[in-house]
Amino acid sequence: MRFEDVRDVELDWRGSLMPPAASQEGDQPVRWHRWFARVETTLAWVLLVVPTLLSALTDQTNAHRITTVLIAAGAAVWLALTTFVLSPKLRDHPVASAAAFAGVVAFGSVLQSRDAYFIIFMVYGFFAAMRMKPMPVAVLGVGITSLLINTMTLGGPIHALSVSPGIWGTVVVVQTAAIGGGGALFAAVGRQNQERKRMLDQLTAAEAENRGLQRQLLTQAREAGVLDERQRLSQEIHDTLAQGFTGIITQLEAAAQARDDPAEWERHLASATQLARENLTAARRSVAALHPEPLETATLPEALAEVARLWSERTGVPAEFSATGTAVPLHPELEATLLRITQEALSNVARHAQAGRAGITLSYMGDEVTLDARDDGVGFDPAQPPAPPSPEGGHGLPGMRRRAERLAGTLHVESEPGGGTAISVRLPAVPAATLDPTEGAS
Template structure:
């Protein structure tokens, strides 16, 4: 039941009980006025104080004081006109909405004891039937309250799950879009490098071989034009490459990624470079940088690690990147996600391979011939 519908329900019950108190015979004007005033105060208390607390889901001291005040006013209304006991239908749900389940059950018991004590004071001989009614009312009130509480909890859990799934889907779409854009940029950079840049270099080499001194003005112009276009090609390759590689070498870019990871996640990380660093083809450096970014992102989101180690190893005919964490690990065969699949695809484009171990922590190894 939404809060607005509950307000309508509460006010309808209060109005119905008030009308019954006005109509019923056998009570003085003062007693009727006292009971109605107590009911009106309860309604005002709920609208002005209780409702904002329910909206904020506040279950602390303020909410408990509101419930105790409702109990006091409920007792006053019954003491004046016993017919006000029917107000129980509006009072009991308030407790389950405003305080913890244990406190709500205790308040329900007290609310059902109040009419019994007042009846005992007015007519000690008829207490038996009142006790039976109070026991039934207490049991049914507690059962309904517990059921409502469980339903609300399940509804909140479903809402949280739906929100989490929507966020996950949005994140997957973002990653897919980012990976697609990065893959296309890398492909274009590789195409420019392998075709235009190589072609211009070949033209310059062939022309200079034919006329080393470039005495022929037409050949000199051709060389200048080829060099200018080669510079433009290299500028395009640089623009299509990751910004991290535009202003730093691959080892420096990897160290920056690890430092940023530690700053954002508070997980210590170390970076070690083995072998003699050397310039690698742009597509290879892009794949390695993307791999370390994706691996560190997975550690931050899923691993629960206490430490991360990154190794960048240069060998004579290959380069190897290893990212190892001491987190919870996983089974790569059954739970490989989009990130690892994209990492494998990018590595395959440059002739490399990705190996994943998840038994004790997680180890991701990318090896590329270079």
């Protein structure tokens, strides 16, 4: 809902919404408002028919009875025009609602002056008054109805006020304040409910838009990640596999030229075999790096705990893992990124930190998830990172930062020579529910 639409919405004194029909074509009225309108319309006819029947059964002259019934019939025609013939849009127009109120109190006053039973019909005047706009006009209508309903059986308002102005003035003021105040309170509650509904609608729309942006962000991150992995694999193939195959070919060619020297032939053949085994190991390592296997059978905290445990066994450096907050399934791209950053951070500790201890903390903080990696090693100057990407395929701090930024996250480094290193990664906690059905099949 736009703010321009909200500005055009008006509230009547019952707190009901009155959307302009011309600008709200096709909109369905609020359910409880439709129900209230039906009850109000039905009540108007009941309040007219009941006193008419009671009046017709009283001991009156035929002429008086027929005249009263004819006036009641005129009131019925007026109700039909204002409740059935007029469209809801026209019925709620300020001029039309004021005219409807004037007709009700005019017929009601005449009928009440003829028979006290019609004080019942005059009650409908309060409902007709509360439909008028703006608020001061509605209050005035309530006051007029109160004055007439209390004085018509006493000779009219002029006579009643001239005889006992204090009594009837107080009655009218109190009654007007009570009915008008109740209507104003009801209207205020209605406005609050509508404002709350508008805000909820805006939040729902913003949430839907946010989910769409998250999906778009993750799609872009996946595409960037694919490009980054291609570049990494291209560099790794060039640096390891291609060079390895070149060495194998060189050794085999040398072995072919050394056929007459068995010892030399065997040496070149053994070198070629060793190079082939090393290339096979490198190829398997590259394939394994394409997908985070620990996440296939475990949650993210379990996978990170296992990564820390295996790293500690391999390096001999104690590594502690802890998780805080309520763990929730995150989008696979997020979990894979956090796993890769953890692996790279621990790899950096093993290569550069000369640390005695390391720690990994995963924190779920509602809309964000953070990963903190720390060690008590030699540290470094953050303005001068310690080493370029390693031959084993690591990307160091720049690679970790790129991974975080692809997912609209940040990476912060704190370190100083001799003071250890702390790396903090902060990412939006996109839930797994934002995964498109088509993504699950990829």
